[in-house]
Structure formats: structure tokens, C-alpha cells
Amino acid sequence: xxxxxxxxxxxxxxxxxxxxxxxxxxxxxxxxxxxxxxxxxxxxxxxxxxxxxxxxxxxxxxxxxxxxxxxxxxxxxxxxxxxxxxxxxxxxxxxxxxxxxxxxxxxxxxxxxxxxxxxxxxxxxxxxxxxxxxxxxxxxxxxxxxxxxxxxxxxxxxxxxxxxxxxxxxxxxxxxxxxxxxxxxxxxxxxxxxxxxxxxxxxxxxxxxxxxxxxxxxxxxxxxxxxxxxxxxxxxxxxxxxxxxxxxxxxxxxxxxxxxxxxxxxxxxxxxxxxxxxxxxxxxxxxxxxxxxxxxxxxxxxxxxxxxxxxxxxxxxxxxxxxxxxxxxxxxxxxxxxxxxxxxxxxxxxxxxxxxxxxxxx
Amino acid sequence: xxxxxxxxxxxxxxxxxxxxxxxxxxxxxxxxxxxxxxxxxxxxxxxxxxxxxxxxxxxxxxxxxxxxxxxxxxxxxxxxxxxxxxxxxxxxxxxxxxxxxxxxxxxxxxxxxxxxxxxxxxxxxxxx
Numbered sequence: 349x350x351x352x353x354x355x356x357x358x359x360x361x362x363x364x365x366x367x368x369x370x371x372x373x374x375x376x377x378x379x380x381x382x383x384x385x386x387x388x389x390x391x392x393x394x395x396x397x398x399x400x401x402x403x404x405x406x407x408x409x410x411x412x413x414x415x416x417x418x419x420x421x422x423x424x425x426x427x428x429x430x431x432x433x434x435x436x437x438x439x440x441x442x443x444x445x446x447x448x449x450x451x452x453x454x455x456x457x458x459x460x461x462x463x464x465x466x467x468x469x470x471x472x473x474x475x476x477x478x479x480x481x482x483x484x485x486x487x488x489x490x491x492x493x494x495x496x497x498x499x500x501x502x503x504x505x506x507x508x509x510x511x512x513x514x515x516x517x518x519x520x521x522x523x524x525x526x527x528x529x530x531x532x533x534x535x536x537x538x539x540x541x542x543x544x545x546x547x548x549x550x551x552x553x554x555x556x557x558x559x560x561x562x563x564x565x566x567x568x569x570x571x572x573x574x575x576x577x578x579x580x581x582x583x584x585x586x587x588x589x590x591x592x593x594x595x596x597x598x599x600x601x602x603x604x605x606x607x608x609x610x611x612x613x614x615x616x617x618x619x620x621x622x623x624x625x626x627x628x629x630x631x632x633x634x635x636x637x638x639x640x641x642x643x644x645x646x647x648x649x650x651x652x653x654x655x656x657x658x659x660x661x662x663x664x665x666x667x668x669x670x671x672x673x674x675x676x677x678x679x680x681x682x683x684x685x686x687x688x689x690x691x692x693x694x695x696x697x698x699x700x701x702x703x704x705x706x707x708x709x710x
Numbered sequence: 711x712x713x714x715x716x717x718x719x720x721x722x723x724x725x726x727x728x729x730x731x732x733x734x735x736x737x738x739x740x741x742x743x744x745x746x747x748x749x750x751x752x753x754x755x756x757x758x759x760x761x762x763x764x765x766x767x768x769x770x771x772x773x774x775x776x777x778x779x780x781x782x783x784x785x786x787x788x789x790x791x792x793x794x795x796x797x798x799x800x801x802x803x804x805x806x807x808x809x810x811x812x813x814x815x816x817x818x819x820x821x822x823x824x825x826x827x828x829x830x831x832x833x834x835x836x837x838x
Contacts, residue, residue, distance in 0.1 A: 365745075365748075376748075377748060380748075380749050380803070381748055381749050381774055381775075382749045382751075382774065570748060570774065570775060574774060638752065638754075639752065639754075639772075640751070640752055640772050640777065642776075642777065661774060662751040662752065662772070662774050664774065689770065689777065
């Protein structure tokens with residue numbers, strides 16, 4: 349038996365199919381994952397993501413600590429609540445994890461990391477923290493509910509008090525604010541607008557049920573995966589890991605090279621990689637024939653294997669099979685072949701962003 | 711508990727077999743199998759007139775999540791495939807024992823005794 353979120357019983361009562369995810373018993377789907385996917389693209393759906401790890405970084409050197417720890421630069425964060433997406437790298441430039449960091453003040457940042465990487469992340473955070481005057485404190489008393497979709501904000505707000513509504517009324521994308529005992533962030537992992545709401549464990553069921561009443565559909569990890577892949581968002585452990593640099597994972601935009609004087613873990617390795625030529629890149633694929641691309645399948649050009657699918661699925665929004673694949677940097681073909689089971693099927697190379705705000709981009 | 715019709719035969723790889731008489735059987739996947747797979751989005755049917763042996767991989771059912779091979783439950787010749795599944799693979803989810811049937815075959819021997827009864831199949835999946 350794995351760890352359970354405060355919403356576990358609610359999932360069981362809703363007859364969700366429960367699976368292990370990074371040591372947690374999580375809902376994979378409640379009914380049809382395609383219906384759950386569609387709810388997020390067309391109206392509003394919600395996910396229990398309480399398995400994710402929340403860490404408070406506090407202390408006089410919180411800012412220099414994070415500037416050294418992360419590839420993106422927290423100095424960009426000037427207003428309270430502002431969020432930043434970044435990789436946390438090892439000395440070789442490999443991605444230990446991807447995460448979101450929220451700025452609260454110069455002596456307090458809040459970091460949300462993946463569930464499956466919790467232990468190594470905490471160990472790394474602690475290890476680097478030894479050189480700084482900071483404390484690293486995990487918050488295991490908070491649940492997280494992600495409410496996503498074109499109607500997500502309106503429906504979520506309908507469960508809020510007037511005071512809470514006021515607190516989030518002006519919330520811009522990628523910014524968070526306290527609203528009573530909630531911490532409401534306008535972030536997500538679906539390519540739709542919405543909130544990720546941090547809520548005290550003992551209030552999570554109440555909020556979940558209020559959101560159901562407001563017409564928000566519970567969605568499982570299966571729909572979360574198809575939604576994030578359509579949105580072209582990486583999944584740690586699949587699209588990147590410690591053997592992959594952000595430059596090879598479409599995360600170049602998350603590396604803050606300026607100011608040049610800022611040393612961060614992995615910087616030297618990334619600079620060396622840039623100088624000598626980045627060996628691989630992450631591309632998007634749209635299958636031209638029948639079949640479904642899956643993680644691990646080979647990508648071929650002129651009968652030669654040039655890469656591998658890192659995430660693949662049938663995209664419910666477009667009705668096509670879409671994938672991300674890591675291939676040799678030199679691949680500039682517009683069409684490739686993918687070894688889908690026993691057949692080689694043509695696929696078009698696209699930017700790995702397939703659906704945004706409900707609209708197909710392919 | 712998923713439905714396991716008493717009048718059908720089964721194999722442990724989750725196909726069901728209906729005896730249509732004259733050595734013809736209809737084959738599909740069980741309700742339990744479609745629950746495990748989730749939303750079915752693609753079916754690769756066997757070829758009509760192909761001769762198949764027991765446990766040959768002859769078809770594929772793919773859900774959003776995963777691909778699952780379909781095995782020939784008996785030796786024989788494929789006589790018909792459910793063409794509706796090409797455009798409506800979700801019939802396997804909504805009606806696995808009815809409109810979601812996958813193919814018919816003429817079996818080499820009329821003997822279905824090697825197959826599992828509903829009761830035996832229920833025991834198999836209870837152990838999973």
C-alpha cells in the first residue's frame with residue numbers, strides 16, 4: 349500500500365481506478381479518461397495533485413541559495429506570489445527535477461517538486477543548503493487541487509468567500525496569492541487556464557466536494573497525462589531526467605544565462621555543451637498513419653535509428669497520435685518513420701505543442 | 711464486479727468465445743479486459759481468411775493508455791471481422807459482449823472443452 353492523500357477516500361468512493369504513482373495510491377481515471385480530458389478542454393476538471401512535494405525555503409540567504417540551486421534565476425521574481433518554472437540540475441547539467449518556485453519575499457520562497465523524485469530532491473535541496481543560511485522545510489500538511497479548463501476560474505471562485513474572491517480577482521497567469529487559508533496559483537499542467545490550489549489537509553475534502561457541486565469534473569492521472577502531452581509539457585522521468593540537459597529537453601528557455609556572473613549548479617556543463625554542440629533535441633511528432641506512438645519506440649530517418657519516443661499517446665482533442673521524441677540534433681527532416689509495434693509509420697515533425705486553450709495547433 | 715455471461719467460454723488472456731454452431735465462433739474481449747484497458751481508441755483487426763493457431767497474436771486493441779495483443783483462442787480460419795470497430799472502437803468499452811465483438815472464425819475442431827467456463831474465468835480474474 350502506498351501513501352494516501354487526504355482525498356484518497358473520496359476517490360475510492362467515486363469508484364476511481366487507483367494505481368501506484370511514485371509510491372502514492374492515486375486515481376488513474378474515474379470513468380472514461382477521454383470524457384475527463386474533454387471536461388478540461390471544454391469546461392472544467394480537477395486533479396488531486398497532493399502527492400506533489402511542497403517545500404518552504406526560508407532564511408536570509410534564500411535568494412542567493414535558489415540563484416545557485418536553479419538554472420532559472422529567481423531574481424526575475426519581484427512581486428509577491430510570482431512563479432517561475434525551472435530545472436534543478438546536477439553538476440553535469442542533467443535535470444534532477446523540474447519545479448515551480450513561488451516568490452513570497454526575499455527570505456521566503458515556496459517550491460513545488462514532483463512526487464516520484466521527492467526523496468532525492470529533498471536530499472539535494474538539503475545538501476546545497478549547507479552552504480547558505482537557509483532552512484528547507486517540507487510541508488506535508490497541505491493538499492493540492494488543480495482546477496483546469498476554460499470555466500475553471502469561474503467555477504472555482506464560486507466556491508470562494510467574498511474575501512477569497514477579492515484576493516484572487518486580479519491574479520495574472522503564473523502568479524499566486526493567499527486567499528484565506530488557501531494559496532491559489534494561476535498555474536497548471538494542461539495548457540488551459542485555471543488554478544492550482546494549496547489547501548490545508550483537513551479542508552481538502554470540503555473544497556473537493558464544493559468544486560464537484562460547482563460542476564467541476566474529477567479527473568485522474570490518465571487524463572492529466574494526455575492533457576500535458578497535448579500542451580507539450582515535459583514529464584519528468586520520461587521527457588527528461590538526470591542524463592538529459594535542459595538544452596536537450598526543450599527547456600532552453602528556462603536557463604537564465606544572464607547575468608554572466610551568476611554561478612548555478614550545472615552552468616559549466618551547459619556552457620561546455622553549448623560550445624561543443626548540443627547532441628540531441630526534443631521534437632514533436634504527429635503520426636500520419638494508423639496506430640499509436642508509445643514511449644520507447646524508435647524514430648528512423650533513411651533506415652537509421654535517430655532517436656526514441658519519450659512520451660506518446662492518442663491525443664483525444666485532435667484524434668491523432670502525438671508524441672515527443674528525443675533525436676540527434678542534426679535531424680532536420682520534416683518527416684520521419686516511427687517503429688510502431690511491427691510497422692514503420694510516417695510521422696511529421698512539429699513543435700512539441702499540439703493543443704493550447706482548447707484549439708488544435710497541428 | 712464485471713459481467714461474465716454464463717453462456718460464453720473464455721481464455722485467461724481475457725478473450726470471450728461464443729459458439730455460433732457449425733464450427734463458427736465469435737470472439738471479443740471481456741468486460742474485465744476493457745476495464746483494465748480504459749478507453750479503446752484503435753483496433754487492428756485480423757485478416758479475413760488468414761489461418762491462425764492457438765495463442766497466435768492476431769489483433770491489437772489499443773486504449774489511450776496501452777496496447778494489448780489479442781490472441782487466437784483456438785486454431786482455425788478468420789471468417790469475418792467487425793468493421794464497425796474501425797470507426798467506433800469505443801464499442802469495445804460500451805458493449806464488449808455485443809456490438810464490440812472483434813472477429814468470427816471457423817475452428818479446426820468443434821471442441822470448445824479446452825476453454826474456460828464463466829465460473830473458471832471468474833476465478834482466474836479474482837486471483838489477479
